[in-house]
Amino acid sequence: MNPYQSFKERVRREVSIDSYINRFVPLRRMGRNLVGICPFHNEKTPSFNVNAEGGFYHCFGCKASGDLFRFVMDYQKVDFLKSLEILSEYSGIPLVERTKEEEESERKKEALFQISQKALEYFQKNLNTAAGELALKYLESRGLYAEDLKVFKIGFGLPGFGNLRAELFKTEAEVKLGEQLGLLKRQDQNKDPYDFFRSRIMFPVIDTRGRVVAFSGRILGESEEAKYINSPNSLIYDKSRTFYNLNLSQDSIRKTREAVIVEGVFDAIGLFRKGIEFVVAPLGTGFTEGHVRILKNMADKVYLMMDSDKAGTKGAFRAVNLLSKEGVVVKVCHIPEGKDPFDYSLHHNKQEIRDLLEGALPASQFMIREILGGTGPTSLAEEKQAGVKKLFEFLKPMEKETDKQVYLEEGARQLGLSFSSLFQDFRGKPGVSSTPSVVDTKKDRTPEKPGKLSPVLICERKMIAMLIQNLELFSFADDLLSLEFRDEVSAFFWDYLYTKYLQNENLTAAEILSREEIPSEYLGMIAEHFSADVSVTPATFKAMFLYHADLLDDARMEELVKEMAKPDLTIEEKNNLLSELSLLKSEKNKRSVYLRTIQTLEV
Template sequence: MNSYQNFKDRVRREVSIESYIGRFVPLKRSGRNYIGLCPFHNEKTPSFHVKSDSGYYHCFGCKASGDIFRFVMDYQKVDFPKSLEILSEYTGIPLVLKSKEEEEEDRKKEALYQFNERVRVYFQKNFQTSAGEVAMKYLLERGLYEDEVRIFGIGYALPGFQNLAKDFIRSEAETKMAEALGLLKRQDQNRDPYDFFRNRIMFPVIDARGRTIAFSGRILGNSEEAKYINSPNSSIYDKSRSFYNLNLAQDSIRKTREVIVVEGVFDAVGLFRKGIESVVAPLGTSFTDSHARILKNMADRVILMMDADAAGAKGAFRAVTFLNKEGIDVRIAQIPEGKDPFDYSLKHNKSEIRDVFERSQSASQFMIQQILAGATVQSLPETKQAGIRKLMDFVKTMEKETDKQVYLQEGAKQLGISFSAIFQDFQGKTGESSAPTNVDTKRTNAKLPEKKAEPIQVCERKMLAKLVQNQELFEYSEKILEMDFYDESASFLWDYLYTKYLQGEPISVAEILSKEDIPKEYLGELAGHFDMEPNEESSTQRKSFQDLILLHRKLHLEFQMNQLFDKMGNPQLTVDQKKEVLSEITYLKSERDKIWEYLRTLQVQEV
């Protein structure tokens, strides 16, 4: 057990949760527990319960829950390490009691931070070469100034495969560090390593403590290679929890309680240099629920300023889904003229950019527009029906009845359909009297018939169950982070388990099933997939897990294909648009069939 776990256990033993929370929230005894007005949402009737014997709190209104550490994080709006410091100061219990192994691990991480910092300086010095002059000219032509390049620590990775390997690396130990950080790669162990970043503008990723943890590289000029590549996850970098520009933006975010989220590093640079200081960008991965939780600890409002294209809309939709679950006020800023944030910032000042934020639309309006896919009052009946089905499927994933009603009402308004009719269909009621516009959600909270889990949901739950039973499988974390989860419980549990894994906290079947901060229905869905007699062969477990990852990819491709088939049925599509959709379907089918054939050879049964 590591020192942090020892510290947490001691705090839980020696500090009553009601005494700490009572410093901020007036509590009254109710039997063995305490109740009060919830500090996380406005209410007149107390629904905030503190369970003294179990050491956790729960609000039956907004569903906020957790232990004493979660309370510090959410109430005082700090991250997990800071919550430990606050409680250490409050209790007098020393925080840092590290074993020799942990101290050695810290030394290794510190060496990686220092190595990355040296690499950052090396990339900056490359601007002094002839190739670097071309790279600097590119940045100047894009609209940056040399002093701004220095402020953001931007550098350049030279063309060729052996620059870093031969001109910078001093020893075998440094080679190993460069490989651990993803700066060097090998085809196999018998060959020399080569530079991962080549002929790219290098943007250093710097954490909130000012440490260089990774790099994002943009290709210089036209190339068949990916426009951006990013450092892989390492012991000092987790891309699902990191933001570009957080080091420069954090003070402004905490001061204004507002954060601007853009898609790319150039977008963040462009807005920051125009005085929009609270701007950040996720790196190398889709927006995750971990990103949402980090922003929740820093801000009360998030403005998404994504690119004005289909990919930007998809990214915004995903981000809103996670941010809504955290109860954060979300707005969507639509960029005029179809430009991306960086290009727009080049010809507009801070006041004009702030005007775009002021004209931003609510998250619910944006989400419904995306769900309905352009369906309006004038649309054909078939188009409206397809929109209603998609809207209902989305609303079913929501936890709050008030949110469900808001989305159904707004959707009915956009389609020109009676809200009472949609509401009846949503509840599975037909031929009954119409519901009033202002529905009493307490009386209409009828439980929908439970649907059989889809194959992709079962696949995700099986993967999470295997992770609980074998932590060695977390070596596939990077592949899981790239997945789109379709099952709400699996998405929640993955974030929960991965956080515990990164924090070094114990993970076992008994430990997880005893957790009070995991919804019981989620635990029930997970428990059904534990192996009663797990195979002890590590290689067999890895093979089984890899097959599940492939199966999930296959099912994901089939889901995308079905969406495109639905799109093909839209009578408003032009011939060229239908050809484009058909081409996408053909490509997805080809990818699906490759996986399907491989799985068939392994005789993997579909879930």
């Protein structure tokens, strides 16, 4: 059991979500809810709704949703444990005592943060020494001056192997902390530790709460050593989930819902200085699934501005693949003349860089171009065949049929081939109709199309919203099990809720909205269908089932009418279609009678 569960339940009982949020977001009453200007995106007309009775909020503009704890985390930019501490201090409700292991882990982290901060101040001070003069001249030659050094907290690691220990690490315990952070290294345990960062420009990696968690060091001058070296993973630093410059760019990313990803620290600094403030860079490990999870909660669109060399192209390909799988819109920028983003930023203004972003290639166009390796309409037949083979190998692992169609269409365009022929070969069904069916026939689920929600999709989301707000409606579980959801969002929630139901977890709407394992965009899509009047009768819920069945039958009857209009049907085929149409109409009439009956009983 979550050791903080009793604390969370007490906070939900005793702390009014509207009174807490009203401290930061002015709210006014509108019906049962309170509304205000959303704090998570720019808007002029209030679309941020707080349901005090249900204990949750939802923005109909940016789809941000959650409970009181999620609001504290997102608005005050803290992690879950810190949100508990903030609410404990605000409410006067004590947190449960941490275990000895948790207390020890927190003490270790705090000690590491303190050492990292001391190291930062030491590196910054070094720039003003005689030994740091060469580093200052190098930075000035790259176009970085005093104000830049202050904003990005840039420093210098002195030449020599024993500077850090002499200045910072006075005890053996501190030496061990320095080793954990990668500031000190040992060749073996019988020898003294030595400075890891030597003769290097030091760029601190700072988390979203302003704490130094790691460093990236660039060699000064020519050397056989690596140009850049980075801190290793530690108790306070996970390179697969950390971005350089996110501390400065986080507000701009949330505001614009856009992010630019570059390869290195200089690239991020260059774009940020020119007003592209939503720029970040992964360090050491390249782009990972952990980075995707961080970004997708902050941005809807990501621009990749990688170096033009082979390594940069490979990194961009991997990043596009990971981001596209999570539904993030991705575009890839081509920098003219083979420059890197930093060099480009030195000679171009904000609007010119913005124009470069606007002209970026869609993800599908970039990836297919790289897969085909220059093969095009004028290539030899053998080269096209090899390109088609590479394309098919790339597409086979994809889960979504719609993604496959997008890439097949782009592949056909770049190769100068017929899409229908390419599709038939991919399916292994030569000679089939040239109109492909890319729908998952088992579930026939509808992907999300903003602004174009079908009646079936809306109905299914309303049923899920009713279920979340009224768990007693799980008495209809058997009926829901027989229902094949057409909407992938509703299907996800039903699977999730039914699993929790079988595990005897009675989750409130607020608790569900705070679950990190549920994609945030899914939460928003369902939360917008929550009702201010949370009570739903069994009859109302049953009526939704009937309405859903009617919608499906209406769609099928339209198909039957179109099929019957075909001129080449046999009499037997027409009779079969008429029989099915008659049966569907009869079922609709029965449902109408039953619906009137339960509505009368409810009144």
